Structures are given as structure tokens and as C-alpha cells.
Amino acid sequence: MRAVIGWLVALSVGLVLLLVVLVVTMGGQIPARTAPPLRPGTVPAVYAALVNTAGTLCPAVTPALLAAQLEAESGWNPRAVSRAGAQGLAQFMPATWRRWGRDGDGDGDGPPSPFDPADAILSQATYDCHLASSMSAAKARGAVTGDLVELMLAAYNAGPGAVLAAKGIPRFEETRDYVNKITQRMEDLTAAVEHVPVVARGFATRFVEAARGQTGVPYVWSGGSFRGPTRGGLDCSGLVLYAAYRASGGSVKLPHSADAQTRTGTPVPRDRLRPGDVISFTSPGEAVAHHVGIYLGGGTMIHAPRSGTRVRTADLTTSYWRSQQWRAVRYA
Secondary structure, eight states: OHHHHHHHHHHHHHHHHHHHHHHHHTTSSOOOOSSOOBOTTSSOHHHHHHHHHHTTSSTTOOHHHHHHHHHHHHTTOTTOBOTTOOBTTTTBOHHHHHHHOOOSSOOOSSSOOTTSHHHHHHHHHHHHHHHHHHHHHHHHTTSOOSOHHHHHHHHHHHOHHHHHHHTSSOSOHHHHHHHHHHHHHHHHHBOOOOSOOOOOOTHHHHHHHHHHTTTTOBBOTTOOBTTBOBTTBBOHHHHHHHHHHHHTTTOOOOOSOTTGGGSSSEEEOGGGOOTTOEEEEEOTTOSSOOEEEEEEETTEEEEOOSTTOBSEEEETTSHHHHHSEEEEEEOO
16 A cells, blocks of 8 residues: 555656656747546546646647547557557657657656656657657648648658658558547537527527436437437437427427538528538548537537447547538528
């Protein structure tokens, strides 16, 4: 027990020292968080504070991104060693670690170690921020194209040289799978945005509140009717059709289809969204929308994500949602 208490004290001291490091390296100011913290309970509790803190190091790096990377790299195993020789939570190769390894807890117990979780997490965030800065500069001079966060992740996985050579995300199956896995996983790891102000009246307000009233209801494939959840839950279009029917007093009867729900109504440009607008999402290169949600304002929506999840709020500013093709309509 004494050893555990000592470890926790050391961890607390380390977090304080980490904040001091951030203040110094960022010119005397702790950078403002650019995304919500981790959803409670989604990562091992012993690492949550470290990830939330390191996730403020630069705008391209968020707690959810760091957590999704660590999960993909090592499955939260601090002693992991790959066949190629990558080490620790963040799976640094020894040569890369010698350049980017950082002392994350200030324990002064020898040089930073990739097997020390505090060191690994801060080092991953530091290296990610370097890669983001490098990719941003490459985009500015026209050397690469694509989403900055995705380019950063590709550079972490395949190396910056491979990204520059491909002028974007390399056509390596492993790298593309890595980028997709992390960007999609980020939503599950991000804390729900609570108390989003709704600046709307009439139908739009009732529409949003009807949907919010289903928060926490399980996702069920093809679940939902005009009366509410069926078979114990809702799918994405089931949530929308129920909320629209309830908000309109039964006059708005939408089809049970994510694609069809944005084929009628008044089209809305992406930069003119208002709370209560319905947004469907289509994967690049596809013609039929695979998902739909209700805009809440502030870059968020409420939706029923997929099997194994529940109705909740999503941050639309993440790389995954930005990469989708949007079609928005207004029924108010």
C-alpha cells in the first residue's frame, strides 16, 4: 500500500511539473483546450489525467486523438515491444525515441523511458505536434494535400518522408487503416458536450429537445418509430423521424432512411447551419448517405452512432466528420 501511495504522489507531482513544462514551452501560457476531454471510463483510469493534460499541447492534438493512438499502438500495454522493436505505450522506435523522448513526470530517475507511461504520453504528444507543424508547412508550400490531422497520423505511422514522397497519405494499407481507425475511434473517446445552447424557436427547439430526450437510449439497427424506440432502441434515422414527428405534432413524417431524410426539406449550406437542421453524411466517393443527425449548434449534433453505443452528442469538428460529404436540410 505504501508503494502505491508513493506512486500516486509521484504521479501528481509529475502532472504539476508537466504543466510547468507546457507553460515554459508555450511562451508562458497554457494553451486553451481545442476539444472536450476524454469520455470518463473509456481509457484506463491511471492514464486519463496524463492524456487529458498532454492533449492541450497544440491544436492538432486532442485527448481523444492521443488515446485512440495509444490504443491502436499498444492496447494500453506500457511494456509492449513489437517485432520491429517499437517500445512502450506509444511504440516508439529507439532512434525516434532518442530524439523525441521527454521526461513526462519529472521523476529525475534516469533518462526518459518509452516504458514509462508519463514519459511516453508526453513524448507522443510532442512528436505529434512536431509532425503537425511539419505537415502544415508542407501543405502551405503545396508539397502535400489532405486533412492536417490525417497527414500527421500518417507521418507518425509511415514516417514523414513517406508522406512527402506520396504528396499526401501513402497508399500503404497499414497506414490508411491506421488513420481511419484512429479518426473514427476519436468520437467514442470524446466526452459528450453538455448544455449546448440552442438558439432556435418553434419547431427547431422542439425538434432538438425531443431528440435530446432520447439521450442514453441504446442504438438498435432499424429501431425507432413515430412513437419512439422499438426493440429497446433507435438507429440514426429512427431518432430523427421520431423527434420530427413529435416536434411537429404529427405533421412531419420522415422516412426511416438516413439518405432520404435529407432529400426533402429546404437545403442549407454547411456554413449556414442552425440548431434543428438535419445533416446526413456520405463517405467520399459514395452516392448514398450512411448516417444522419440533428445539428445542435456550436459544431455539435445529437445522433445514434452505431451498434454498441447510445444516443449522444458528437463533436462535428473532428477529422472524421470533416472528411465526410454533408447534406443538410431544414424542416422548420
